[in-house]
Amino acid sequence: MANIKSPSLRAAKKYDVYGIGNALVDMEFEVGIDYLQKAGIEKGLMTLVDENRQSEIINTLHGIQHKRSCGGSAANTMIAISQFGGRSFYSCKVASDETGDFYFKDLMDNGVETNLSTSSLEPGITGKCIVLITPDADRTMNTFLGITQTLSTKELIEENIKNSEYVYIEGYLVASPTGKEAAVKAKLLAETHQIKTALTFSDVNMVNYFSEGLQEIIGRGVDLLFCNEAEALAYTKASTIEAAAVILKKIAKTFAITLGPKGAFVFDGEHDVYVVTTPVEAVDTNGAGDLFAGAFLYALNANLSYTEAAKLGCSASSLLVTQFGARLRREQVLEVKSRLL
Numbered sequence: 335m336a337n338i339k340s341p342s343l344r345a346a347k348k349y350d351v352y353g354i355g356n357a358l359v360d361m362e363f364e365v366g367i368d369y370l371q372k373a374g375i376e377k378g379l380m381t382l383v384d385e386n387r388q389s390e391i392i393n394t395l396h397g398i399q400h401k402r403s404c405g406g407s408a409a410n411t412m413i414a415i416s417q418f419g420g421r422s423f424y425s426c427k428v429a430s431d432e433t434g435d436f437y438f439k440d441l442m443d444n445g446v447e448t449n450l451s452t453s454s455l456e457p458g459i460t461g462k463c464i465v466l467i468t469p470d471a472d473r474t475m476n477t478f479l480g481i482t483q484t485l486s487t488k489e490l491i492e493e494n495i496k497n498s499e500y501v502y503i504e505g506y507l508v509a510s511p512t513g514k515e516a517a518v519k520a521k522l523l524a525e526t527h528q529i530k531t532a533l534t535f536s537d538v539n540m541v542n543y544f545s546e547g548l549q550e551i552i553g554r555g556v557d558l559l560f561c562n563e564a565e566a567l568a569y570t571k572a573s574t575i576e577a578a579a580v581i582l583k584k585i586a587k588t589f590a591i592t593l594g595p596k597g598a599f600v601f602d603g604e605h606d607v608y609v610v611t612t613p614v615e616a617v618d619t620n621g622a623g624d625l626f627a628g629a630f631l632y633a634l635n636a637n638l639s640y641t642e643a644a645k646l647g648c649s650a651s652s653l654l655v656t657q658f659g660a661r662l663r664r665e666q667v668l669e670v671k672s673r674l675l
Contacts, residue, residue: 348497349447350420350635351532354490354520355408355504356482356513357426357450358463359433360660362620365397365466370474375466380475380537382509388478391464400658404440405463406482407536408504410621410660414628414650416445417667420635423447423498425489425520429458429481444661449489456481471616471655479510486512487519495520496527499635500558502627505536508547517551532558533586534627535565542568552585558634559586560627566591575599579606590630590644592623597648602640609641611648614656621660622651629670636675646674 370377373394383391404413412422424446428434437460438450461480465473485507495501501524507513524531533556535541540548548569559582563575572578575591579601582589591599597611626647633643650670654662662670 347499349423351415351500351502351631352423352495352498353408353412353502354425356406356506357428358406358461359402360405360463360465361402362400362465363395363397367468377474378472379539383476385478404437407624410624411628412446413444414625415632418632420632423494425449427482427485427489428460430455433460465620467618471619473620483510487516492523495523500530500532502532505534505540508544514547530557534560538564538568541565555585557587559589562592592626598644600640600644607641609644611652614652616655618658619655622655625654626651
């Protein structure tokens with residue numbers, strides 16, 4: 335059994351991870367690939383759209399809709415940390431509308447503390463993300479950011495950053511000027527208080543279209559980087575994961591590259607490690623990378639090795655993709671933990 339820290343041995347920090355990212359209510363639909371073609375939607379990517387375009391897409395959808403949930407990449411990761419037994423805090427922004435009230439309640443119900451409160455919400459429209467799942471298990475997202483586009487340094491709580499083991503930054507923030515500013519400030523505050531920093535690239539479109547902004551967030555480097563294979567190759571302009579890893583080591587002390595059904599490639603600061611995952615029949619890959627990061631961060635804070643953390647992340651993600659939705663049920667989390675911990 336892995337050597338998990340007991341509460342008495344844990345570092346005296348209030349939170350394992352302080353996350354910052356976009357607050358989006360996810361609405362997931364099953365559709366055919368032909369629908370994406372007819373609707374002019376680029377498959378497999380996250381595309382930012384305005385409210386009218388999102389409404390237009392919703393009005394043309396005739397697929398199966400699954401329940402809505404509070405989401406956003408970093409939110410999914412913070413929820414995963416909480417489900418595994420860690421302590422997470424999430425800085426984000428929603429509006430004082432029904433969707434915002436739903437988001438706040440869902441976040442709290444999942445054990446994540448937040449800067450949000452019902453009395454502090456501003457007028458506006460809470461962000462929403464249409465997640466389109468095709469029969470090949472690929473996820474395509476069309477996102478209207480709404481009020482989260484104005485997330486800024488005002489949503490940061492320095493005292494809670496100071497009282498965290500890690501600050502986790504969502505790469506999607508780079509698409510908003512104020513969001514990018516908040517990400518840069520959060521990283522600076524973390525470094526000032528000697529808190530470890532983690533960044534996820536989030537989506538290959540963020541790498542392709544906002545690479546300079548990502549470099550600004552990275553600054554002198556991060557302690558831990560999360561990305562998938564496509565993002566790693568796009569950022570480094572390398573042709574292989576091994577070549578990409580050489581370049582990523584210049585900006586990240588450690589990193590984890592998810593490889594889909596092939597598992598993960600991890601650098602623990604000294605050694606490169608391939609972690610192979612068990613083959614499964616995937617139906618929905620939405621949220622798999624977010625869950626991997628959450629399980630990975632939980633494991634590191636539980637004093638597990640990078641290899642053990644990657645195994646936990648791969649096991650959790652492999653289970654997630656066999657069902658619809660971006661998070662595991664609590665009993666499934668316990669199942670994953672019992673197998674590996």
